[in-house]
Amino acid sequence: xxxxxxxxxxxGVGGLTVFDALARACPSESxxxxxxxxxxxxxxxxxxxIVEYSRQIAGFLxxxxxxxxxxxxxxxxxxxxxxxxxxxxxxxxxxxxxxxxAAVRAxxxxxxxxxxxxxxxxxxxxxxxxxxxxxxxxxSAVACPLFVALAEEGFSGKPATQLVAEEYLAPLIEAxxxxxxxxxxxxxLLKSDIASVMGPSVELIDSATEVARVVRDSLVTxxxxxxxxxxxxxxxxVSDTPERFARVGKxxxxxxxxxxxxxxMEVLHGAVESTxxxx
Amino acid sequence: xxxxxxxxxxxGVGGLTVFDALARACPSESxxxxxxxxxxxxxxxxxxxIVEYSRQIAGFLxxxxxxxxxxxxxxxxxxxxxxxxxxxxxxxxxxxxxxxxAAVRAxxxxxxxxxxxxxxxxxxxxxxxxxxxxxxxxxSAVACPLFVALAEEGFSGKPATQLVAEEYLAPLIEAxxxxxxxxxxxxxLLKSDIASVMGPSVELIDSATEVARVVRDSLVTxxxxxxxxxxxxxxxxVSDTPERFARVGKxxxxxxxxxxxxxxMEVLHGAVESTxxxx
Numbered sequence: 001x002x003x004x005x006x007x008x009x010x011x012g013v014g015g016l017t018v019f020d021a022l023a024r025a026c027p028s029e030s031x032x033x034x035x036x037x038x039x040x041x042x043x044x045x046x047x048x049x050i051v052e053y054s055r056q057i058a059g060f061l062x063x064x065x066x067x068x069x070x071x072x073x074x075x076x077x078x079x080x081x082x083x084x085x086x087x088x089x090x091x092x093x094x095x096x097x098x099x100x101x102a103a104v105r106a107x108x109x110x111x112x113x114x115x116x117x118x119x120x121x122x123x124x125x126x127x128x129x130x131x132x133x134x135x136x137x138x139x140s141a142v143a144c145p146l147f148v149a150l151a152e153e154g155f156s157g158k159p160a161t162q163l164v165a166e167e168y169l170a171p172l173i174e175a176x177x178x179x180x181x182x183x184x185x186x187x188x189l190l191k192s193d194i195a196s197v198m199g200p201s202v203e204l205i206d207s208a209t210e211v212a213r214v215v216r217d218s219l220v221t222x223x224x225x226x227x228x229x230x231x232x233x234x235x236x237x238v239s240d241t242p243e244r245f246a247r248v249g250k251x252x253x254x255x256x257x258x259x260x261x262x263x264x265m266e267v268l269h270g271a272v273e274s275t276x277x278x279x
Numbered sequence: 280x281x282x283x284x285x286x287x288x289x290x291g292v293g294g295l296t297v298f299d300a301l302a303r304a305c306p307s308e309s310x311x312x313x314x315x316x317x318x319x320x321x322x323x324x325x326x327x328x329i330v331e332y333s334r335q336i337a338g339f340l341x342x343x344x345x346x347x348x349x350x351x352x353x354x355x356x357x358x359x360x361x362x363x364x365x366x367x368x369x370x371x372x373x374x375x376x377x378x379x380x381a382a383v384r385a386x387x388x389x390x391x392x393x394x395x396x397x398x399x400x401x402x403x404x405x406x407x408x409x410x411x412x413x414x415x416x417x418x419s420a421v422a423c424p425l426f427v428a429l430a431e432e433g434f435s436g437k438p439a440t441q442l443v444a445e446e447y448l449a450p451l452i453e454a455x456x457x458x459x460x461x462x463x464x465x466x467x468l469l470k471s472d473i474a475s476v477m478g479p480s481v482e483l484i485d486s487a488t489e490v491a492r493v494v495r496d497s498l499v500t501x502x503x504x505x506x507x508x509x510x511x512x513x514x515x516x517v518s519d520t521p522e523r524f525a526r527v528g529k530x531x532x533x534x535x536x537x538x539x540x541x542x543x544m545e546v547l548h549g550a551v552e553s554t555x556x557x558x
Binding site: 052 | 324
């Protein structure tokens with residue numbers, strides 16, 4: 001068990017921000033990353049479809065021998081975490097609770113902003129997670145659907161991104177939040193654009209480092225952490241366009257991701273059956 | 280046969296521009312529209328995946344009794360038309376050839392611009408189709424990946440869209456095209472933004488009306504056109520989020536689309552088997 005890999009999955013390339021934080025926090029853990037590039041983005045989809053896709057991927061990662069699963073996608077963490085947990089034979093964590101905990105620690109005024117995809121904001125997952133820790137925190141949440149495309153297309157730092165950010169974030173500035181949760185794994189790529197609109201007095205919370213810390217602690221607590229002295233090996237799977245994943249992934253991480261393997265959609269459809277019979 | 284419906288499909292909501300043109304050009308034809316909203320957009324995907332999805336949808340539309348199929352998605356028309364034709368038992372047309380024909384008729388200088396998704400531009404489908412008609416036409420083609428998101432999020436007429444359009448279209452202005460093919464069904468929603476950047480001397484080609492004319496002529500030629508005096512009935516199917524489809528669809532058409540039915544992904548996976556056994 002101890003030397004088996006950790007599985008990390010996302011709707012596409014965005015979860016690489018979590019992958020990177022994990023690789024730094026747990027350098028002796030091998031990681032298997034899955035990006036659902038044949039069906040991304042998840043942020044515009046329904047709970048029903050996000051649950052279906054997430055369970056398929058969790059099934060696939062278990063067939064790859066993963067000892068632990070990280071749902072590195074805010075939309076999937078918001079809408080499918082319970083269902084993935086219910087069908088998985090290994091521990092599963094998402095990105096919402098760690099991000100919520102970091103926001104609660106950071107806020108001084110008790111007024112937190114949350115930005116994310118339509119699916120994440122509609123689910124109110126951050127509001128619930130923050131209120132579970134501290135019920136009297138005020139929360140202002142806004143969906144920023146164009147941010148994913150702007151991040152993927154390399155529009156950080158461009159005037160168009162500044163204009164879009166000003167429009168989306170105006171209600172949060174108006175509301176006077178002192179902390180802003182970047183509730184989508186793509187948004188750290190637009191961190192400087194978002195920071196320049198929000199101003200220096202607002203702290204931005206990127207849940208990736210927090211997630212990595214929780215995973216590391218959780219593995220140690222359960223005595224499931226790697227004891228290998230060998231260099232950890234990472235492998236990447238996608239459901240489409242491995243070359244685009246590698247290209248955009250390099251924009252995310254600043255280094256090359258490899259090897260990237262293609263997984264046939266039929267394999268994913270079959271993967272759910274490995275943990276639970278289909279209806 | 281004559282009173283059976285015409286099937287129209289797209290990766291999502293964009294093909295409604297073609298649906299609308301067809302409904303106007305062929306008022307006695309019933310239409311069955313399918314939007315693959317659980318797996319859109321197609322413009323970033325590979326040929327392999329676009330072929331797989333398109334064949335499933337073509338199979339589904341045939342189970343709905345369609346007498347004729349219109350691939351109202353430029354990415355699918357560019358990359359999957361032959362494969363859909365090969366597996367379909369009815370006639371199939373795409374949007375590339377009608378758009379190419381309209382561009383050839385429109386250009387006076389013999390220099391045509393084409394804009395579309397990454398998948399459409401990479402396929403060079405418009406270049407091939409235009410050169411099949413008139414080999415000496417010069418073509419300048421540019422992918423505009425952010426346009427789909429801007430159109431769907433209602434950003435037409437906003438300054439951010441103007442900035443993005445200026446950046447994408449600069450090489451086409453530089454090249455001096457006199458005709459510009461809007462090679463993605465979403466782009467007519469940004470027509471005024473694109474026109475203001477290109478200037479009044481450039482003619483914009485929206486293939487929807489041209490496609491509708493070709494479909495009508497083709498049905499009449501084969502004596503497959505409807506002879507019903509009753510009002511045509513239209514029905515819409517989607518693979519996810521019917522309420523979002525209805526909301527964004529209204530932005531496209533200016534009127535309500537209904538009824539919108541949800542099709543389970545497993546039904547789509549099974550639909551290919553109805554026309555051809557799976558590997």
